[in-house]
């Protein structure tokens with residue numbers, strides 16, 4: 001399903017990415033049995049990370065790590081230019097609400113004493129950028145990241161609404177970026193837009209048509225393309241075996257004492273069994289590599 005729309009506005013001085021990530025985040029919720037606040041935090045990062053993956057060229061891969069010293073622990077999301085996105089949080093069982101309005105307390109669960117790190121690989125110039133968390137609500141943190149690490153003034157709106165039964169009611173992401181050559185008046189326009197902008201989940205609830213939503217913000221909006229984001233994990237047994245082969249040889253020999261070991265993919269919770277034969281194969285591979293036989 002095409003759930004992302006990319007386009008230009010303000011005389012092509014801004015680029016707008018808008019996504020309805022409801023299904024993607026629901027798939028993440030099911031994969032990890034996420035409680036509401038864990039789902040909201042991971043869902044917001046999946047929205048931002050999914051769109052940032054689509055911004056990459058070619059075979060680019062994006063990896064986001066966030067840790068704000070809150071109860072949720074670390075949030076990790078990986079994505080690519082094909083629209084595949086996956087992620088997990090250290091603690092999937094956070095259900096924290098704000099006392100003031102009963103909304104999910106994302107900031108309180110994520111914490112604000114920490115960092116947001118983005119790594120891009122598989123592109124011409126691999127890149128790592130890291131900023132301190134400024135809000136913990138995540139949308140503002142990504143906006144701060146774009147400004148500090150990529151020198152791109154950006155509006156980021158992320159949101160996740162969760163039903164009583166913990167399923168995802170609505171989830172969305174909106175990224176508006178000023179392009180090189182923009183005018184002072186474009187900055188003023190975006191500042192005013194930001195002041196009046198409804199939460200992305202409300203916009204998506206009121207209007208299913210992504211193009212119509214953006215047209216309410218920009219009269220000269222020009223759509224470029226529809227894309228799709230999906231929750232997808234590309235793990236396989238070979239990758240885990242390659243991971244084991246990087247361990248010290250003594251550790252691998254120790255593992256072989258068990259008849260078989262099970263490893264679990266953190267992104268999709270799939271279990272892989274590595275048996276004695278597999279481990280012997282890894283050991284002879286490592287010995288050949290290290291001693292050059």
Ligand SMILES: [Zn+2]
Nearest residue numbers: 233235265268
């Ligand atoms: Zn996996």
